[in-house]
Each structure stands twice: as C-alpha cells, then as structure tokens.
Amino acid sequence: MYCYNQATSMDHxxxxxxxxxxxLSNLVPICGRCNRLKGDRTPVEWATRVFMNDRWSGDGTVQGGGRPGGxxxxxxxTKAHEEGLExxxxxxxxxxEIANVERWRWFLWSTSINYPGTVGIEFYRSFMQDRIKVAEAAGWPEVRPAHYRT
Ligand SMILES: [Zn+2]
Structure with a gap:
C-alpha cells in the first residue's frame, strides 16, 4: 500500500x-521492494528518510535549498513532516478498510481469495478502482451488480 506495486506480503x-x-491492527499489504526498504522503520521514519534522501546530496548540499529562494x-x-503525515x-x-467487516466480506465475495493474502487490497486499488467506487456507493452489496455479470 506504500506504492502502486502489487502487494506480496504484509508489513508490520x-x-x-x-x-x-x-x-491485523498493525498489518498492511506491502510490495517486496518497499518491504526491504522500509525494514524496521516506522512509517514516519521511512517517509522522512525517503524524502530527505531525495533532496540530500550527501556532500552537504540540499537539492532545492541552500541558495537564494531555495x-x-x-x-x-516541514515538507518531510507533511509527507510523513500523508x-x-x-x-x-x-x-x-481491513477492520471494516463489510468491506472485508465484499473483497472475499468479489475475489474468491482470502484477504489478507498474497494478492492484497493494493491489487484492487490499482486495477479495480471502478468496481470499488461502485460498490462503495452501493454500500458494498452482496449481490453482484448487473453490469458486472459476465
Ligand atoms: Zn512498494
């Protein structure tokens, strides 16, 4: 869920x-790459590190900073803090979403897979956004909408 890659495991x-x-109160889907990079960091530590690494050259200069108007x-x-909050x-x-029983049931019904599992919520966020919107607007119906019948 930290990026748009398909989740392959669960992150603490x-x-x-x-x-x-x-x-489940402390687990979210995560892709392999994010899982390796996040390591034993909290989300705030990780976001701050990513944000600062993107802008810190390592030679003492800061991209976008240290010059007039930078x-x-x-x-x-402050920007790293905002990114951490996001x-x-x-x-x-x-x-x-994971704690929402109705939503969890909807995913189980609509996917016939166990959730959480190797294919997680991020897969559906990436590829089934339209279905999720329709289902959310309809209150996560158990009956398959007519236009989804195949
Ligand atoms: Zn990722």
Missing part, C-alpha cells in the same frame, strides 16, 4: 521488533 506498520502488534533546512523538515493517513485508511 510499527515493526514487530519494536513492539508493534502481530495482528528551501531552508526548516522548510525541508503516509500515516494512507496507512490508517488501509487499516480501517
């Missing part, structure tokens, strides 16, 4: 090694 949002729960370190920090919003939205 707060790393298990750092006290995160080992149940970003100050404080502004960089990641947290996304994580909490997915956790809410």
């Amino acid at each position: 949002v707060i790393p298990f090694a750092r006290g995160g729960a080992d149940d 970003l100050s370190l404080r502004e960089l920090h 990641v947290l919003d996304a994580v909490e939205k997915v956790l809410t």
